[in-house]
Amino acid sequence: MRILIKGGHVIDPGRRNGQADVLIENGKIQAIDVSLQGTLKNPKSVTIIDATDLLICPGFIDLHVHFREPGFEYKETIASGVNSAVAGGFTTVCCMPNTNPVNDSQSITDFILQQAKIANKARVFPIGAITKGSKGEELSEIGELHEAGCVAISDDGIPVMNSLVMRRAMEYARAFDLPVIDHCEDVHLSAGGSMNEGFVSTELGIPGIPNAAEEVMVARNIFLAELTKSRLHLPHVSTIGSVRLLREAKSRGVAVTAEACPHHFTLTDEAVRAFDTNAKMNPPLRTDADVQAIKEALTDGSIDIIATDHAPHATHEKQRQFDNAPFGIIGLETAFPLTLNLVEEGVLTMEQAVAKLTSEPARVFNLPYGSLVVGADADVTLIDPKKSWTLDPNRLHSKSRNTPFAGWTLKGKVVKTFVGGRLVYEAN
Numbered sequence: 001m002r003i004l005i006k007g008g009h010v011i012d013p014g015r016r017n018g019q020a021d022v023l024i025e026n027g028k029i030q031a032i033d034v035s036l037q038g039t040l041k042n043p044k045s046v047t048i049i050d051a052t053d054l055l056i057c058p059g060f061i062d063l064h065v066h067f068r069e070p071g072f073e074y075k076e077t078i079a080s081g082v083n084s085a086v087a088g089g090f091t092t093v094c095c096m097p098n099t100n101p102v103n104d105s106q107s108i109t110d111f112i113l114q115q116a117k118i119a120n121k122a123r124v125f126p127i128g129a130i131t132k133g134s135k136g137e138e139l140s141e142i143g144e145l146h147e148a149g150c151v152a153i154s155d156d157g158i159p160v161m162n163s164l165v166m167r168r169a170m171e172y173a174r175a176f177d178l179p180v181i182d183h184c185e186d187v188h189l190s191a192g193g194s195m196n197e198g199f200v201s202t203e204l205g206i207p208g209i210p211n212a213a214e215e216v217m218v219a220r221n222i223f224l225a226e227l228t229k230s231r232l233h234l235p236h237v238s239t240i241g242s243v244r245l246l247r248e249a250k251s252r253g254v255a256v257t258a259e260a261c262p263h264h265f266t267l268t269d270e271a272v273r274a275f276d277t278n279a280k281m282n283p284p285l286r287t288d289a290d291v292q293a294i295k296e297a298l299t300d301g302s303i304d305i306i307a308t309d310h311a312p313h314a315t316h317e318k319q320r321q322f323d324n325a326p327f328g329i330i331g332l333e334t335a336f337p338l339t340l341n342l343v344e345e346g347v348l349t350m351e352q353a354v355a356k357l358t359s360e361p362a363r364v365f366n367l368p369y370g371s372l373v374v375g376a377d378a379d380v381t382l383i384d385p386k387k388s389w390t391l392d393p394n395r396l397h398s399k400s401r402n403t404p405f406a407g408w409t410l411k412g413k414v415v416k417t418f419v420g421g422r423l424v425y426e427a428n
Contacts, residue, residue, distance in 0.1 A: 006037060008051025012058060012372040013355035022056055024378040027421035032372060051382055054415060057354050058370050059091025059379030061361035064235055064259060064307035069115060071100025076312040076399045078112065082121035084398040086425035088332040089381035089414040091122050092369050096156040097129040104129035104140040109148035121424045125151045130169045134158045139169055146176040151365050154181035159217060161187060170230035179231040179365060184217035194323050196269040196284040206322060209284050215241040222249045225256055233364060234258040236309050238283040240293035247302045257364045259307040262331060262338035265294045271404060277318045277325035278404040295347045304364055306356040308335050312400030330398045337410035340385065378421040387413035
């Protein structure tokens with residue numbers, strides 16, 4: 001099967017940024033050039049897609065999602081998760097191990113991969129648990145997880161508080177060249193907190209989580225990565241202090257990478273004033289000074305990528321008193337429009353924004369995707385960057401509806417998504 005995507009603006013970070021046609025054949029990128037239609041042999045056998053006024057990008061890659069299966073299928077399944085992913089332009093996702101049972105073994109990894117194969121939409125790469133049951137005590141069989149297909153290890157929302165256990169995990173992971181991801185939170189400092197500790201939390205009477213709860217663990221993990229010469233990835237960076245530590249570590253040559261989430265560069269703790277539990281996440285929404293620091297770190301490359309931390313919860317779980325509601329929001333289908341806001345603000349160029357969602361995540365986890373180079377798998381996302389739309393949570397593809405952006409008018413709409421040359425999503 002041959003597909004010609006014609007007349008769009010191709011952004012393949014570091015390779016091409018301008019109008020071109022893209023020819024897909026047998027699931028691969030066959031050619032990219034300014035005008036391909038006239039050069040085609042047997043043009044009647046080619047499906048032509050008019051991409052005038054559209055962006056043609058590599059399929060987006062999200063290194064941080066929660067698909068909840070096995071164990072919490074009422075929140076999200078792998079099938080519903082990948083449907084949400086491709087609707088947001090994501091062709092590759094990496095799912096965290098906080099399932100039930102925890103993904104700390106080959107059998108759970110195999111199950112996740114099998115479910116992803118059945119769903120047959122986005123590519124799914126599991127992340128294995130650092131410790132058995134994510135209890136922070138005994139290391140998982142890291143070599144077995146790597147062999148089964150895990151691309152990183154993490155205990156996700158449960159930080160590894162024992163520094164010796166984390167050191168050993170980093171040493172073992174280094175043997176397999178696996179990134180280690182640690183949710184940076186000192187649970188003693190954050191205990192009982194539900195939002196950012198500061199002026200707003202004091203006014204609302206909601207227990208707060210100080211910036212230091214994140215920053216002391218960022219510092220610890222950086223020093224351990226330096227000691228073990230392993231690859232450290234810092235998820236959902238949210239504070240000005242974490243940015244400072246990250247920037248300083250990179251200047252010393254520590255093998256550390258980091259991600260920012262769209263909610264952390266879009267919202268502040270002012271969003272909690274309505275006691276909307278959809279504005280409750282961990283790490284929490286911080287202050288404007290923290291938001292500005294994250295934007296600056298995205299600009300200068302201190303923060304390498306944008307990831308969603310897509311965390312579905314059932315409606316009845318979020319419809320609780322603020323202190324008792326679970327942390328987390330969904331984010332796959334709002335990621336690009338919120339990132340596009342950074343382009344309109346001048347924080348990133350369009351090519352930089354696309355890179356944060358494609359080539360950079362591929363680099364961070366050594367994934368063979370994120371580009372439109374000839375011969376690559378044809379994972380392609382088409383976007384109308386000028387299309388405005390109003391977010392109706394009931395029209396999202398996730399099983400859950402926990403988004404703080406309900407009713408927002410967003411700009412930038414995914415039109416089509418291809419995985420391996422197959423059309424897996426088309427906007428209505």
